Amino acid sequence: TITYDEAINELGFGLFQILLMQVCGAGCLFDGIELSLISFVIPGIKQQWNLNAIETGALGSIVFFGMMFGAWFGGFLSDKFGRKLVFCSSIFISSVFLLASCFSVHLGMLITLRFFVGVGLGAMVPCDFSLMLEFLPSKNRGALLGLLQIYWSVGAALECLISYLCIEVISKQFEKGNLLNDGWRWCMFFSSIFGFLIFFLRLFVPESPRFYLIKRNFEKVDQVIEKISKLNRKSLNDKKVRLATTTRTQSSMKLFSKSRDFQIEMTHQEEFKSLTIFNQFKMLFSKEFLFSTILLFIIWFMLSYGGWGFNFLIPIVFEKIQHNNVYLNSFYVTSVGFISNILTLFIIDKMSRRTLMGITFIFTGIFTALVGVSNNPYSVLTFSMLANFMSSFPWALLYTYTPEFYPTSIRTTGMGACSVFTRLAGAITPMFGTLVLESGYFIPFLTYGIALIIAGICSFLLRKETLNSTLQD
Incomplete structure (x- = not known):
């Protein structure tokens, strides 16, 4: 007789996993599109509706409050009723409300719809990584999960192109005062189409056998x-x-x-x-998981605060310093992340997860802080590219380590709980960034850098190494 893990290892990585990776990767692509979208559409919305700094920050943050809610309840529902339910419904919810967002007529309506976009995204990401993990053989598992991060970078780069075409080309074909002249509406419309296409593909993915098992x-x-x-x-x-x-x-x-x-x-x-839901949350704080769970909460919070803060402010900073084209500069920064994601595949299963996370977190923090002290456009662009290059490593490693750490019965709950802290930080950082950006970008980027360095220190303190480990059920 052989165990389930032994059976999956013997069946190996083949056509089934390749097809599944495309579908899960498409979800990461949609996540990259959606989270990059807001940075490009905020300037137009701010000008059109005369938003102040607090309103602008709230618009950037609200999706993360929705993601907090979605991550927590999505994780519980996924562990209780199955991965596929959340796997399919989450992206459908995001797509419907993203499409509805392009018809918003005032800020309150847009913020409400953006909240529900976040609910879907928050439930989707933890479920995607857990489902993918449970179908993978243990060999090169980290590299294969890390590959999903490439799709996020592709989505972010694709949104640069979508935003440019919608804001600078399509919308200008219509007269001012016409709703079709609002480039941000076109951005949301075309971005939602990707979500509906991905939802259709997900209907053909089977439920996780590990869920059926328990x-x-x-x-x-x-x-x-x-x-x-x-x-x-x-x-x-x-x-x-x-x-x-x-x-x-x-x-x-x-x-x-x-x-x-x-x-x-x-x-x-x-x-x-x-x-x-209470018992599942309680299991995260059992003696076996308590110390590492707290560390993971801190790491996820700091990564999102520093990482998302960086991604949110960089397009705004480029527009502020008026260096070349904001879309082109953002594309440069995003593209190096794509390159580092590929490099991650070759080293993620060669070194300790904890050590590699710690090292890359610290370097990401240093380069992020250097963006804040840069005094010319070229150094801002250079350090931004270096920071984004390094940040791809800890993102991929953390998305691999966390579902490996928790057993099947609470795997998505654990991912969801960590995502709550991620989204909490993501909700805070746009409001903080937009409020202090008026006085310069030194303070926000310095705090982002410090947060990432703290995450690196916590990574070294994690007790369990999951490299080449057998998944617990």
């Missing part, structure tokens, strides 16, 4: 394994597959799948069936 739906487990076997063109050679979950209790029982002669070893399954 719910005792062994027939479905068998069906998914059979589908992977056919697409990857690899056979288990009639081996008995023993699917095991691990818990921290002494009681255990053995069950047998009716559809096959698979031996299934399950432990304390009724506990999983009766989990509530």
